[in-house]
């Protein structure tokens with residue numbers, strides 16, 4: 201499968217580092233508890249933040265004359281060292297404001313020491329440190345590629361934090377948690393990489409010690425240490441360590457190692473003898489340590505522990521996503537050149553391949569030469585008689601990556617023979633551009649001279665097996681290939697058959713003419729205009745579907761009698777009062793829109809059936825328009841009375857009829873072209889256009905609508921199709 205460069209990098213980096221990353225994350229989680237546990241035994245003085253050196257240093261020197269150094273650790277515990285008044289070694293935590301001993305440092309926890317060694321070097325010394333550093337760097341790259349993938353997925357930086365549709369557990373939480381922990385993980389990875397570079401000397405962090413000019417050391421004016429300017433200005437929180445003068449000799453001085461510089465201070469006058477600023481690399485190393493370990497802040501330590509746990513989840517969910525994608529890989533038995541049935545797939549995450557493979561398997565099982573490939577691999581298929589396009593939609597109604605080239609290659613490779621095609625769009629109503637790319641693909645096919653529509657486009661919301669099953673059943677009926685419904689992905693849940701009585705039927709003179717038949721369900725049933733009636737004329741698997749117009753409480757069908765037509769002959773033979781077993785199939789995508797302000801209905805021939813019901817169901821002054829096409833006035837005669845009544849009742853604002861074999865010899869397309877301003881206005885005002893009739897009428901009308909949409913609205917027709925502003929039910 202073609203995948204984007206970011207996805208490829210993200211996956212390659214994750215695969216190459218997941219073992220070490222797992223180890224680093226597990227040890228990282230454990231180590232985050234070290235600062236937390238240390239902070240729990242509080243040796244921090246409550247006066248710490250406000251204490252400055254002018255208070256602490258004279259006090260400590262007085263109380264502990266043998267003091268040699270003071271240090272402030274990441275927990276802000278103040279530790280003193282030297283020799284005690286009893287001559288024993290002095291090593292204790294003290295309160296810097298009172299000098300009181302708060303506790304004695306305990307030896308470091310062996311457990312944390314062990315985990316730290318594993319985290320830093322895998323117990324492999326320098327080699328281990330190198331691999332750990334490399335892992336941190338790879339994590340940095342994974343974070344960057346992951347960010348780019350989220351940007352791609354969310355269609356831009358600005359929409360980074362907008363809602364994510366939950367389609368699949370692993371994928372949803374991979375993205376949701378990825379966004380939340382992006383910054384902590386980035387900081388962990390960056391600081392880890394930096395520390396490794398510093399450790400290997402690739403960043404110069406050496407501190408330069410000052411050269412004290414002993415000749416310049418003054419012995420006056422003698423000042424009290426509490427009055428030294430520098431001590432008054434320096435807070436304890438700025439200090440790393442302080443070395444006390446070894447003796448009272450003027451040549452012995454204080455050394456203050458602060459967070460950003462090192463100072464030496466004359467112990468008699470308080471003069472600053474030297475100041476050395478640390479290089480930025482040194483300051484950055486300290487900052488990296490703070491950030492990487494959480495040693496200075498327990499809340500941050502908890503955040504990085506959670507981020508490390510998320511890394512473990514990303515490893516699991518990332519592999520789950522990849523395995524799912526790979527499960528859809530295709531194994532073809534026949535070559536493209538020898539196959540009669542070509543299944544072209546557009547898929548980003550692999551689920552559409554699952555459906556394509558199910559159909560492929562069944563075709564092969566029925567002894568057909570079938571071939572599955574990605575839409576981008578479309579080429580000349582010399583033996584093809586059928587093409588099935590199954591495609592998902594991504595981003596702003598865009599094709600999946602493996603279908604991005606389809607429009608180009610479709611133009612480039614015309615097929616030598618005529619080919620029946622059928623497009624199945626996979627998408628989600630959670631996105632504004634529902635199945636937009638599939639609509640585009642369908643419209644592109646319609647423009648190809650060699651392409652003959654077998655069915656109109658069919659859409660599948662949220663991978664619904666039922667909706668896919670409906671398509672499979674219809675396709676198999678039209679293609680005349682029984683597809684055995686044994687695959688889990690194709691199970692269709694069907695409503696049971698029910699009994700209907702024929703209450704009325706019009707008479708005709710010969711085949712080729714149309715008749716109306718009204719049926720009353722024997723039991724109360726919910727249905728509406730636009731639903732379908734499935735009949736089984738031969739009591740076998742062969743199903744015929746008719747579009748329902750609801751008139752009163754009855755079902756009205758408009759049927760053209762075909763010579764030897766299985767369904768039409770069966771229906772025409774039924775007399776008033778006869779019983780018929782049939783199934784009412786809900787067809788919500790072709791119901792009259794409840795919210796639209798204006799609706800244009802377009803039909804040819806018997807395609808008027810659902811509209812007769814929809815118009816009948818309107819209230820007076822409805823903003824509805826009907827454009828219908830017939831061969832001649834006589835064909836319209838069947839519907840004239842009811843439509844005239846609708847017009848008189850103001851249920852229809854305008855009626856336009858095209859006769860193709862009489863008078864001006866027009867098609868509905870011509871009428872629409874004349875009224876293109878109205879068409880554009882209806883679409884622009886979020887109105888709806890409904891089409892019912894033959895697939896060739898649909899092709900022509902969609903071609904015209906494409907032109908109107910482009911010229912007058914600056915959008916493609918698929919934009920309106922994907923937003924349910926153009927509804928189609930053609931056959």
Ligand SMILES: Cc1cc2nc3c(=O)[nH]c(=O)nc-3n(C[C@H](O)[C@H](O)[C@H](O)COP(=O)(O)O)c2cc1C
Nearest residue numbers: 547548549550551552592593594627628631634635
């Ligand atoms: C990031 C993302 C964006 C999507 N964008 C759309 C969209 O714009 N329109 C739509 O109908 N479906 C959209 N979908 C839904 C997919 O098209 C749908 O789930 C499809 O079945 C996925 O098929 P696949 O697993 O073969 O890629 C999107 C899904 C994801 C994950």
